[in-house]
Amino acid sequence: MIDRTTAARPRLIRRAGAALLGTAALLLVSEATVSAAWPPASGASAQDLKNPDNWPNDPGYGYVASSKPSERKKGQWQFYSFIPDRSPGAPELRPQETASGMSIDLAWRHTIGDDRVLIAVLDSGIRWDESDLVEKAYLNKGELASFPPLHADSSPCAPLDPQKPTEDLFDCNGDGILTVGDYADHPGLQPDATQDHPKGDKNQNGLLDAGDLILNFSDGKDDDGNGYVDDISGWDFMKDDNDPYDDTRYGHGTGEARDSSAATNNGQGDAGVCPACRFMLLRVGDSFIANTNDFGQAVVYATDKGASVIQEALGTINMSSFAQSAMDYAWKNGTVVVASMADENSRHHNYPATANHTMPVHAITMLGSDEQSTTARSFLSFNTCTNYGGQNFLSASGTGCSSEATGRLSGISGLVYSMAKQSNLTPPLSAGEAMQLFTMTAEDIDIPESREGNTLYFWSQEGFDQRFGYGRINANTAVEWVKEGRIPPDVDIVRPYWFETLYKDQVTQPVPIMGTVSARRANSYDVFVEWAPGVQPLDSAFKLVKKMENIPSSTVLGEDGTPLAELEVRDIDPSHEPDIDSPHGENKYTITVRVRSVAHYGGSIGDVPGELRRTYAVHEDPDLLDGFPVYLGGSGESSPKLVDIDGDGMRDIVIATSDGKLNVFSLASGKPTMVAGFPALANRIRGLLQNGTPSYLSAPGYTDPKAIDPDKARESISTTPAIADIDDDGKPEIVFTSYEGTIYAVNHDGTPVSGFPVALPDVPSCALDQPKDPAKPCMDTVTRIDRGAFGSPVIEDLDGDGTFEIIQAAFDGKVYVFEPDGKPRDGWPVQVHHSASSDEEYNRIMTTPTVADFNGDGVKDVVVGSNERLGKGGGSGAFFMIDGRGNLAGDPPYLPHWPVTMVSFQLFPLVAEGVPNSPVSADMTGDGKPEVIFHGNASSPLILPVDPGTQQTLGSTPTNALPERTDPNTGEPARGIEPTSIFGPDSQAVTPDTMFPLFAQPSLGDLDQDGTPDVVSSGGSLSMAGSLLSSKPSDGPAQHLLAMWSGKTGAMLPASPVVLEDFTFFNNQAIADLTGDGYPEVLTGSGGYYVHAVDACGREAEGWPKFTGQWVIATTAVGDVDGDDKLEVVVNSRSGWLYAWHTKGTTDGVITWESFHHDNRNTGNLDVPLDQGKLMGAATPLELDSEGKCVQAEEPTPTPATKQDLSPEGGCGCSVPSSRRTPTALLGLLAALGLLFRRRRRS
Missing domain, CATH: 2.60.40 (Immunoglobulin-like)
Known part of the structure; x- marks a missing residue:
């Protein structure tokens, strides 16, 4: 009989430096080194488990309650069923709390896991050299059937099951489980051992690990016939290969695997929750931000492999119907999906968590200034690097964000499934039953003090609440319910x-x-x-x-x-x-x-x-057009465009989704109807293409007619289409680019334009067992590039020959230009790179370019930002102005004094590193020459002419920045916009505070009708940053803000900033007059359910803001879609709903920024004429009183903000006495915010 009750078996690991004189030593963690009293006895009490003699011997597990702060050690308090001893002088603990953690230690009395329970970790890949995980990695014996482990003399190993002596001869080390250690003496391993590397260490990390087995034994055959060739240990769905190693070494996936599945009682690191479970790494991204289609493929694979638990601490860029179908498939097959609520102290709906058939979890932590378990005031504190809402079901204890919570709950789920197997539960536990076991046994978090003023605690109440869900997970009770047969309804x-x-x-x-x-x-x-x-x-x-x-x-x-x-x-x-x-x-x-x-x-x-x-x-909403909202299925990251596609004289709604569908709706019939030939479909995703390589179509999840329809799995469209007549046939074509990196162009009837689609080049992972070829781009720690695109295509006539070109910035760090027939233009692509990038890294481009003839040579130039992280800590980024001739202009092909650098905090991987905020352009000075406008994350906008001047240091204000103004503190001449701590006098935002653009993109429009375009962007504030760094509720509001700056003076307009409900990820504001008064409104959504239409005086258009109940990141589009000469506003939500509202605005009124990136061609250039509206419409500029307030203001406003010297201009844009951006306490606060967001990365 196989012993499945202990993880304290000998562990065999091939170590670096173990080879001497042609022999290899083995590090054997023997029975003598483990804690003899672990796992705990079945009758042990919580008090017994407080005794160190009953702890596993992992160094990180135990706590130390010392009188000296430097000697204190918090231990893995989140595992405990008891309260750690108090350090002398510690503040009083809430007397109602009797356990610091989730009682994992008590659950270990019943089970420490089971090697038949597989936890699939969907994340950034694995660092194969993580010693605490080497022997825990799942190995596919079916794929290794042709390469079974052997003893050094080539003799076969023992069977995994002694009762079947001729089957599965995989057990060389006697533990009854197929692990890497069984291959330690295999004579066929290559290369031979050296001083620093054991035999078989092909990936050169000093250990024999599952990655080495992949490199040694991949033979190009699908030995187990499951549709995945050589899937020896997991799969990489991001790169579509069989090695899920973390090529950028980001570390998040490795940390997740440790949280749930690390070995325990082995004298190393921390204890894992389910030490006898196996883990399988399925790579779906290079960080915790992923493509939903890679996620969906991984879910199908995990389910087909029989995984009990899918562990996903992700935020996907998109959410497709295919991914939902994959989770439905998992649910039906008994696989529970443990999902992260995300990390921003926000209500916005993170995906995949906010989908059917997930078990969402967030983090709670200890309350204490020194973060020590022996001094904590409470162990039930809401962790501000986590989210909340009606979908927040469970609270997991930990020091990290929702990522750690996801890992811990996944491990506990492994214990529950293990208990079910060891109890011979029949039929097997369903996913729904597993979730009910947790929600019904959770310990209610109800702190009466939280409902009092000036509290240290976030609101809680009896029963369910949005901050804590059903309560804190109790691993022991959940396991005991299974053991007793106390299974809740599904x-x-x-x-x-x-x-x-x-x-x-x-x-x-x-x-x-x-x-x-x-x-x-x-x-x-x-x-x-x-x-x-x-x-x-x-x-x-x-x-x-x-x-x-x-x-x-x-x-x-x-x-x-x-x-x-x-x-x-x-x-x-x-x-x-x-x-x-x-x-x-x-x-x-x-x-x-x-x-x-x-x-x-x-x-x-x-x-x-x-x-x-x-x-x-x-x-109720009487302004909704008949038939709206429309459910589109896939999520809406792409923004709508309004243009007459079918030639009937009425604007149609063009909208793409994450399902890979380009929809075109006509309202000619009075209700939204799909135009003939649409939706146009993107290709199937790689892996599910007919006759594609690789092909997963023979996998059970796709061959079973009741499972997944592979035709649902289309390349996701997160970019916004660009529309123009690119082939001179008098009819519009639609160009769109998939997240996966294919550029499509379709005619007005949905048929492909000749020469399209065009696939961007592949970017595989760099090989670990061979030198890097400079001529073949690949992804590693330095070249953080990929195939794909998030920036939208731009259509523009670069050389003025009357023919449009297509400009596309890409994830491989290049800007491409294509002719209308899909052929690459001479001189392109251009690789953007700054010599000051961190470790000389190359990185993706997330931005949509803006295009204008900046240098007046008759050829339009391209401005783009890069994700390259510059400077110490990667806290800056760069924008590049590329000569319109591309590489034909010279090397490098940038205009003089470019690139320009600016402070831009690294807050998230991919979507918030370097400068992911798209630039825009306009003639800001009235001299007929365009300027470029951009900002980074937590930096104020810069307005720059073609010659920006020089920068004294990395990120300092260029000497030619606009506008020229007088410094409000010193009275000296200054350049650039005013400090963003100086709010407009009509602003309803609470002061003092400081606004900084964050995650969003700027727009332009003359809001005050003074003849100069104004700058608009949205973001956060110091109060918001402070709330994320605080362990208790904020004393005041944590403000999300929409700002409008005068292009003439650089000061905020009267009502700026406007308070929003939530973050504005990727948002770009449309600007149009919806009321008919000649002064345009700024339109924006957020994660807080509303779409606003507010003017420079802070007045919302009548009937606004509009409630959607969902997260809106798309840019609204304005235009007449029903033929009444009035403007409608159209926008879609991340939940897949398309909205359209009537307004009082007219098609001949002020429309300055009609849709995403200004116009239907996505030029980002205010000077490109629109085919509707006008730029000026008011009889006079906005009338202000002597205090700068709107004369038309209808409500009293708070006291004007005082001018405060809080930070350098290049940070949040607060005032300093010079153009030099110097470190300050405020920059330190924002840097700490970046560290907070990155706490989910535990490498």
Whole structure:
């Protein structure tokens, strides 16, 4: 019989430096080195487990409560079922708290895992040299059948199962499990051992690891016939190869694997949660930010491999229907998806967590200034580097962000599945049952002090709340419930979707609540469907919709498609007392639908509850066009364009989705109707192409007709289409680029333009076992590049010959230019690179270029930003002005004094490193010459002429920056916009504070109608940064802000900045007059559910802001889509809904920035004429009083902000006495914010 009850087996690891005189020594972690009292005895109590004699011997596990702060050690308090001893002088601990952590130590009494339980870690790949994981990596014996482990004399090894002596001869080291250690003496390993490398160390990291087995034994054959050639240990779905190593060594995936699956009681590092489980790394990105299609493929693979747990601490750029189908497939096959809530103290809907069939989790931590468990005031503090909301189900203890929470819960899930296997639970545990085990055994977090003023604690209450979900995970109770057979009902809700808005003025019948409920192990069960207003209603607030009792256990309620209940939305009043975390009415229209079930077991088990909830909104909006919103399926990162595609004289809505669909809707019939020939489809993703290489089409997940339709898996479109007549046929063509790196062009009827699609070059991972070829770009720690694009295509006539070209910035760090027939233009692509980049790295381009003839030579030039990280710590970035002739202009092909550097904080990988914020351009001075405008992350916008002048230091203000002004503190001449700590006198933002652009992109428009374009961008503030760094609720608001700066004076306009609800990732604001008063409104969405239309005086257009209930990152588009000569506003949400509203604006009014990146060609150039509206419309410039306030202001405004010297101009844009950007305390605060966001990276 195989022993599956202990992880304290001998561990064999081939180490660097172990080879001497032709022999190789082995490091053997023997029984003598482990803690003899671990795993703990089944009868051990929490007090027993406080005794160090019962701890595993991992150095990081235990705590030290010393009187000397330098000697204190917090230990792995998140595992404990007890309170660590208090250090002398420690503040009082809340007396109600009796455990610091999730009682993992008590759960270990029952199980420490099972090697039959596989945890699939979907992340950035693995550092194969992580010693605590080497022996934990899953090995595929089916793929290794042709290369079984052998003893040094080539004799076969023992069987994995002694009862089957002729099968699976894979056990050379006697542990009963196939591990890397079994191959330690294999005579066929290459290369031979050296002083620093064991035999077989092909990847040259000093260890024999699973990566070495991949390199040694990959033979190009699919030995196990599962559709993946040589999948020896995981897979790389980002690069579509069989080695999921972390080529950039970012480390996040390795940290995740440690959190859930590290070896325990082996004298190394920290203890893992499920030490006897196996982990399998599936690479889906080079950080925790990934493409949903790579994620979806990995989910299918993990499910087909029989993984019990999918561990995903991700935020995907997009969310496709294919990925949702993959998670549905996992759910149906008993695989639970543990999902990260994300890390920004925000309500925005992170994906994949905010999708069906996930188990979302966030982080709680200790409350204490020194972050020591022996001095903490509480162990139930909301961690501000995590998110909240109605989808936040569980709280996991830890010192990290939601990433650690995801890893820990994944390991605990491994314990639960292990207990189910070891208890011979039949039928096997379902994913829904696994989730119910956690939510129903969670320890409610209800701190009465949190509901008092000036509290140290974030709001909590009895039962569910949005900050803590159902409470803190209790690993021991969940495991014990399985051991006792106390399995909750399986409850599932699939429609309406998460956060769907139900319009009571549109529905004509009750809304069906679709899902299933079952209790297949009980005698019978009851079901109750209820609703209540708010995101976190108390139990007493719920109203019964439907009750069903004594349902036989053989019945799966809803399986036949019958609704669980019907909700009469027309009778619902969502009014409720606002919750404390919705200061701007974010949850004003929110309701919660809850499906409860009680399983009747009888006997000693009795009744066992289960429940699932969904958050919706109930709303009315008379301005919505008939037939809107439209559900598109895939998420909406691409922005809409409005142009007449079908030639009927009316603008159509062009909108692309993450499903790879380019949709074109006509409203000629009065309702949105798809134009003939559309949607146009992107190609299938790599791996699922017919006749493609590699091909996964023979995998079970794709061959089973009831599983995944591979035709759903299309290249995702996150870029915004560019539209123009590129072939001179008098009809518009649509150009769009997939995230995966294919450029498409289609005609007005949806057919491909000749010469398209065009695929950007592949960028594989750099090989670990051979030298790097400079002529073949590949991805590693220095060249952080990839195939793909996030910047949108731009259509422009570069050389003035009357023919358009297509400009595309790409993930390989190059800017491409293509002719209308898809052929590359001479002189292009141009590789952008700055010599001051960190470690001379090359990096992606995330920005959409702006194009204009900056130097007046008749050839338009291209400005683009790069993700290259410059300077110490990578806290700066650069913009490049490329001569329109490309490489034909010389080497390098930049205009004089370019590139220009600026402070830009590295806050996230990929989307917030270097400068991912797209530049724009316009004639700002009226001299007929364009200037370029851009900003970084947490830096103020720069307005620069073609010759920016010089920069004294990296990131200092260029000497020719505009406008020229007087420094408000010194009275001396200064350049650039005013310090961003100086708010407009009509601003409703709380002061003092400082605004800084963050994650967003600028727009331009003459808001005050003074004849000079103004600059608009959105972002955060010091108060927001401070809230993220604080361990307690903010004393004041943590402000997300929309700023508008006068292009003439550099000062903020009167009502600027405007307060928003949440982050504005990737947002770019449209600008148009929606009221007819001649002064345009700025339109923007955010993660806080609303779309605003606000002018320079802070006045919202009548009927605005518009509530969507979802995260909006797309740019609104304005235009007449229904033929009434009035402007409509169109935008889509990340949840996949397309909105269109009527306004009072007219097509001949002021329209300065009609859609993403200004115009339908995405030029980002204000000087490119639009085919609607005008730039000037007001009779006079905005009238201001002597204090600079709007004369038209209708409401009292707060006291004007004082001018404060808080930071250098290049940081947040606060004032300093010179143009030099020098380090200050404020820059330190922003740098700390960057470190906070990167705390999810644990390498």
